Amino acid sequence: MARGGDAYSRFIALLTVILPLAALGLMAGLFLSSRTRAPDANTFENAAQIAADPHVGEPKVTGVAADGSTVSIVGEEVRQIANTPDEVQITRPFGDITLPSGVVLHVSAGNGLFNTTQQVADLSGLVWVESGAQWRVETSALTVDLANAIMETKGALEARSPFGRLTAGHMRATSTPVQPNGEGGLQVLFSDGVRLLYQPVPIEGTDE
């Protein structure tokens, strides 16, 4: 193909969308701990596959991170951000992130801005994160920093927890690989004023 031919430039245009998306697969590292990242670990197997597949229907990215976290993110629409090559916008991103410990986090947002070089995703619109039936956090803006495995709200949030309904001014979740002695795993810190409301179910024996 002559350089600058239509097909060629279309292919390049497609690549500029797909490659960042493939890098998005690195999002898999949401719960990736830099300590354990082997320098030359191959973090994304099917990048080549997606790049070769020119017609991407619903943009979907799957990947396995160096520490074993797997992510699969689906989005309605992918747009390259003008003159910021490493930023990709995905509307209605929705995905699962499976931590090395096996915990699965479902994440959904109205909008996602992914910086593929820094491996940071800024999710906005109604953002919710669910883990099993017990935890659900809702907020308006959430930053997901893959390289450091940190998930942090910008501001206030509401949460359903295994021990009642919570509100807080800020939430920061970090994950480290679970050590043999059981240490590590997901640590979540709610701050800036926490309020829990719990409805007890008293054990009978109340002599009404």
Add this chain to the structure above:
Amino acid sequence: GPMFAQTTIAMSGLQTDPAAPIEVTSDTLSVSQSDQRAVFSSNVIITQGDLRISAETAEVSYDGASGQITELQLEGGVTLTTPTEAAESETAQYIIGTSHLTMMGNVLLTQGAMVVAGDTMLTDLRAGTAQMNGNVRSSFATGQ
């Protein structure tokens, strides 16, 4: 004066409706997945009906399956107040299901003019009875 090894004190105020919702507020709450620990820290205030308990930290033990809190472990200086009583201790344990609250360590209870001190105080918040145990001393504030 005589030291009462154990005194059972009946109190009416130290009572709460076991089905009343419990609110916990604090500056922070940390939850760790590995050992299912949830700890409220700094300026912890627990309210249930008229009962108000403050502490430095409150660790929540909960049954993940049923979504119920089984126990609150309070530390760092505990203060309990009801409209008619005030009690202080170093630590406390509140078993939610049975409404049993145990205050431990330099317990000081005041009810109106009566002051009772002891090592531990077992309270049945449902029945409104309390039992002070160990090194119990009581006195009446006089001459205000």
